[in-house]
Amino acid sequence: MVQAITGKVLSNELVAPDFYKLDVFVGSMAEEIKPGQFVMVKVASGLEPFLRRPISINSVNIKERNLSLIYQVIGKGTKLMTNIKRDQNLEIMGPLGQGFTWKGTDKTAVLVGGGCGIAPLVALAQELKANDKDVYVLLGAQTKDRLICEREFNKVGAKVQVATDDGSWGFHGFVTELLERLLAQVKVDQLYCCGPLPMTKIVTRIAEKNSLPCQVSLEERMGCGIGACIGCVCKTQDHHGKIDYKKVCTDGPVFDSREVVFDD
Amino acid sequence: MVQAITGKVLSNELVAPDFYKLDVFVGSMAEEIKPGQFVMVKVASGLEPFLRRPISINSVNIKERNLSLIYQVIGKGTKLMTNIKRDQNLEIMGPLGQGFTWKGTDKTAVLVGGGCGIAPLVALAQELKANDKDVYVLLGAQTKDRLICEREFNKVGAKVQVATDDGSWGFHGFVTELLERLLAQVKVDQLYCCGPLPMTKIVTRIAEKNSLPCQVSLEERMGCGIGACIGCVCKTQDHHGKIDYKKVCTDGPVFDSREVVFDD
């Protein structure tokens, strides 16, 4: 069940240039979280900023009843988030949206992440490994020091490959090239993708070409975060090609890539 | 000269229920301050609240280049001020307005203060004592524990009398009664008054009755604090009875009580 609670901040630390990790005690909310879900965070008290910010759940510690978020400093709201202090109260609403799913018959999964989109894939990799899947993780970042979570993926036993734009770590080039190479070598059952829109589009195309199911996590500007304002929709089509606008916050953020219509 | 600077907070502490003392390092601004002047404080970063808050200068430490403010928690802005932390930057503009004045020939001065209006009288008492005046200070508060600055007045050698609404300290009654009694006993050259409007009106009436010059410090809602918006005026009249609106921020906040027209 979705809860609107006041959590307690455990820590809020820089983990890479412009990336922070925020750990929050959230009580029973921690028990209900599925990988790929997100929360809406009130980043500062008072009227400014007015709207809450959607941030994916990076990982959950059910025993300690806390969750981790990793956020990138982009604008006003995420900048203010860097001021959040240990022991402070934090208004947080969640868990929200439809997370990633997997089938019992899936053997091998590939997770493709870029930028701050890498964060929610950690929880997914943990779950997939707990479900005995073979997990490949392909990560893209601008530079080595702006790559997040590599260690966490290694820790859960995923097979991690990295691509950086400047070649400072791993493959010199795009993560989508890593994906194409991997698909040429390994039999894959399910693709997952979370990252910048251009990356998501290419991964979607690769999935199509290889006739692979692919789940993509999308972002859109949100009012309510719970399906009430219809502000956050994305264009979709069903098998019959019928166009619809589905809500990223409640029908997503994770969609079957075949369902999404990417306008250019 | 008025400066708009970024000061450094030295401390911000509760000194009585709902009253805080804020010490700020302000550099060269400290050298130019006269008793009765005020500053405009940006109480929080960002757009909310939008306007700065006018707060009188309670006292100055020229050597250390810092000043003290005492503020009472009233609404949004002063509530936010309680969050101000040591070592934090504080945007502050000042010194502003016309302070209290005295004549070389004045021998005896009486300072009447009530509530948070007591704060600026400390700097005045210090100056008057430094100028060898005989200084009486009459302070009004609701209760003993809500009385501020009594010790500071004692320290500079002023003769302090207190009135509380509930009789929990000093005289049980209004500070204006103390004033009437004092004037019956002592020859006084100049009255000064800073406090709630009803008190200021009564003190003004007592001054008139006794044909004593009286300087009153007024409050009004401010936009700019420097005379540019004409938002903070008070009604005045000159010797000929000509009505004018003068600016509390630049013509005041201290006015000759005979000049002020108190509407009821």
Add this chain to the structure above:
Amino acid sequence: MTKLAVDIGGIKLKNPVMTASGTFGFGQEYAQFYDLSLLGGLVVKGTTLNPRLGNPLPRIAETPAGMLNSVGLQNPGVDYVIEKELPWLSKYDVSVIVNVSGHSLEEYGEIVERLDRAEGVDGVEINISCPNVKEGGMSFGTDPAIAEDVIKLVRGKTKLPVIAKLSPNVTDIAEIAKAVEAGGANAVSLINTVLGMAIDIKKRRPVLANIVGGLSGPAIKPIAVRMVWQVAQAVKIPVIGMGGIVSVEDALEFFLAGASAIAVGAGNFHNPRAAVEIVQGLEKWLQEEKIEDIRDIIGALEL
């Protein structure tokens, strides 16, 4: 016990706190956070005759102490609303008002006729003020004669109380209020959003795909309070006030200005419990102030 009940042109609200159209879905979403029966009324999303997809993306932009939206009436159409959405709401003890938008006079009439026959509708709110649809929408609400015509027409099509929702994007809102009163409206609600625009300076494009959108939230509260005050002076029918309400203090400004009920809109996004906290805060405030009936403060502004 303090009395919180008000009568809005025939709609009996057990308390004067409602939620504003377009910000509260069809109620289900916020039922996750509190019992909807705690509210006085609930206005569902703007409903049109046929299903609508609404405007392109992005539809939301944040602005200082507020937000812009250009959702543009995405909704499943009136028949779906009647069949699928309203029955679910009927289990709650809350007045349900359906917000109605049309392209044409006929369409307004048709929707209201269908709602008149439906179960679970306590009133209709006629949106003659939506800034987010090209044809019709706001233009119905900026001309007093057309506004009067729309209301007169729908008034003839239903026994339900009719609320006219007014646009703030006019020179003289009192004039429009008088026109809809003359047209037979049982109440007016105001304000709808203020037409606004935000620009992404990096992309050099409007933030909203629709270029302009409707401004709501605390930023517009002073405009809303002023208009509620002006309208409350001008008409005899009850006024529902909204625009930037997030707290009980905000709500009280509207009651004093003359609103008989208030609605929380974008405030629900800021704090999903805002509306119910206002109900509770109102009860507490009235007790503290020893006011027995909320109606004693409606329009009680001293000048």
Add this chain to the structure above:
Amino acid sequence: MTKLAVDIGGIKLKNPVMTASGTFGFGQEYAQFYDLSLLGGLVVKGTTLNPRLGNPLPRIAETPAGMLNSVGLQNPGVDYVIEKELPWLSKYDVSVIVNVSGHSLEEYGEIVERLDRAEGVDGVEINISCPNVKEGGMSFGTDPAIAEDVIKLVRGKTKLPVIAKLSPNVTDIAEIAKAVEAGGANAVSLINTVLGMAIDIKKRRPVLANIVGGLSGPAIKPIAVRMVWQVAQAVKIPVIGMGGIVSVEDALEFFLAGASAIAVGAGNFHNPRAAVEIVQGLEKWLQEEKIEDIRDIIGALEL
């Protein structure tokens, strides 16, 4: 070197940053903080024929991300302004524009005639939009025919460039803009404040003694940007944009929307160095973006 100069209907500004009438006194106050010659232009307080006392107190109320004022044109009258205020300003290298308010057509004409003969005036801004005076004021700016008449009249009384300052409290601001253009205005400036109201719930009275006042500050920025965009499409004369500008990012929204210059109003209260920081920020931004001339971004919004 980037080029910042713009020409506003004959007024040459060395950079497109001005300060808005009523928020900057006659300049002296802010000269304490920086050299006024750093600004492009400076619009002095609304000036009337005779001295005026303005409205009763309080005149200022803070609102979410903004403020209300009901100063109501307190000013020493046009002759005093010409004799005592303007000479002081003449030592600065900044364009000086006098904001003019009248009770009647004749009064507007008379003031402008006197300013035409005065030294140190680079242009007049005709305030047909002040919400804070009972007679005249805003009503001149809400009717296109009257707006056109006022401008036509003053246009005939002076060789100085005439700027018409528009009210946002209208249904269709583009219509008014076209009317003043037809009347001969050399430029338009917008927006003036939005009529608003705040209530002190403890006292159950309006915060402002005048009951209503003008809303300004970041809260109204989306409304102002939208109106500047609408007006820039509708007229050929230059547009001066204002409403809620506190930063260079805000200013850029207005340039992209079509403003040829911008003015900082209430932002001066929020940050006394706001206007000069925007000049500096603009220079820096243009350099970073490798834009040589500010005019390349005016109206450069992509749709």
